Amino acid sequence: MKFVLAPDSFKESMSAAEAVAAMERGVRTVFPDAECVGLPMADGGEGTVDALVAARGGALVDAAAQDALGRSLVARYGYVADERLAIIEIAAAAGIQLIDPADRDQRIASTFGVGRLITDALDRGARRFVIGLGGSVTTDGGAGMLHALGAQLFDADGRDLPGGGAALARLARIDLAGFDPRLLDATFEIASDVTNPLLGAEGAAAVFGPQKGADDETVRELDAALAVYARVLAEATGRDVAGLPGAGAAGGLGAAFLACFDCRLRRGIDVVMQAAGLSARMAGAAYVFTGEGSLDAQTLGGKTPLGVAEVAVSADVPVIAFAGRIGDGAEALYDHGFSALVPIVAGVGDLPQALRDGPKNLERAVATVCRLLALRR
């Protein structure tokens, strides 16, 4: 009997790989000889590198880079040498988790470090990229990344612009002559669940700026600066991408990818599932187990279990989702092909204890489900 184990991480409790391990222990309690195919999943955000390195048999690589404020750091990404495939979470360099709240300043925050990671991967031989766009602290439209990759950004007087979104208000010209030529051979799969355009009320500054610490005035300032940037970028590339879905992802980093790269921007879980080869691994499976920390109505918004369920349904394999919490509205998931939604907690308890007990509870819940599946009448 073959089980595909494809959970996301259980936030603050266990990584996707740890969840796979707990699931496998649970399965083996009941079916010691089962074939367990573990595929740790992610939705394009945190855990994407680990998931795809595990699925493709790649390695984790440490590279010199910098955070959004220009401070040096060592960032980690994934590399699968025989596929020339790099997997990069932009949060590793431009992430909000790297900057203390008091130090966050979107006016100057830059994606330069993301460009350095891409360069490092190109040096290593990468020509295919999977990029997870989640978790940025920047709103620079990806200008910093383009600069790191060889683009030059000038003001009206021909002077180099400083980094950060605010300076883009003075942008007059982008020169792509120095753009890394290896990028012409590179393809990018961009994982992002954000479909916002670059500008305006639904744009990068207005919708995501406040979460990253911008006040109303800064939002207006950045939105206006991004409008200048969009116009100049369109002149330089011949592509007007500001209105495209996803151009506003990661503080407008989506726009830079769309304008300057051979890229496809898709729902995070779809990028991860495809890169992990989930569909192919599902052949002959009796059951698929997925899960994450919480299942509720929001899960319908493209989170991992839903994506896994879609693939499982196509393959006609029953899919069972486990979660630390089955919230209100989760019942709607039954309309999307889930065979069962199973909470893993064993009783009343506080959150810290439940987070600590996550692996034990998941193992037990999986074993219990397997006991039920083993009942044949």
Next chain:
Amino acid sequence: MKFVLAPDSFKESMSAAEAVAAMERGVRTVFPDAECVGLPMADGGEGTVDALVAARGGALVDAAAQDALGRSLVARYGYVADERLAIIEIAAAAGIQLIDPADRDQRIASTFGVGRLITDALDRGARRFVIGLGGSVTTDGGAGMLHALGAQLFDADGRDLPGGGAALARLARIDLAGFDPRLLDATFEIASDVTNPLLGAEGAAAVFGPQKGADDETVRELDAALAVYARVLAEATGRDVAGLPGAGAAGGLGAAFLACFDCRLRRGIDVVMQAAGLSARMAGAAYVFTGEGSLDAQTLGGKTPLGVAEVAVSADVPVIAFAGRIGDGAEALYDHGFSALVPIVAGVGDLPQALRDGPKNLERAVATVCRLLALRR
């Protein structure tokens, strides 16, 4: 497809009948046409009357009685007219829950009210009795009950003894001449999980007295008084029951039943299961669902789910237990034939909320299990 639904109550959350109803809703979510046989269970303690009235199609009867301190009250018991069967929980008259902690005094607490309930049932026509022995606040050896049923208790001077355990120290003679003659035709099934003898270190006063508010001195006084009582009772009945298992149940009330009645004392769940006809109702069932508030190592001590599981195993029907909490040590239950132990909570939360959500959570957990059972590969 036939389901037998035989849960105990989920303490402080739902009665056994409410649990049955929640289970049935859960089953029907997945199998709308299933045959659901609901048999609310109990272990001889609280809920026994309700469970057996439901199972046998009887009625609840209100009778004038008194509590352990002699205060008038209306007590409820169950009566199944066509079987001449009365179901009495002794706690309805001699229960600890009827007396404020500050007013509890085991020296004077009496089971007289229990005798009044039995008389009421005899008047109504009862000749078969199921008696649940749990929850007493008395330690009078059942002397009060015997007195209410017509026995006379005298001191050495031929004076009537007052009620309560302490006065038994002065007991010289029991006269059973006035004992209700209808009791000669009556049979008693006594439900008790207590197997303690009447006297000594394992006896009624020493083991259960402290829980009912007795200090060390009172325990010694009551144990000595019960020793006098045991000797006089043996003289009156020709049966020396003090050392029998269960004689110490309910403050020695077990001894009175064993000495003066045609009775059989058994594990509570066995009495209830037999009276409810669980074994016969299990014929042709696909699954048995049981449960209670908490499942843990203590469940092995004769609680409802274990009893239901034993019957289910004999009938070769898979048994699945649901609980608000699956505690440490519960895994040992798998050695006793359970197919699965399923926690019903949907996530982290506090106890009051979980108790309020009990029926909803049980319904959902049962539905989830049914979804899994519906998966056939």
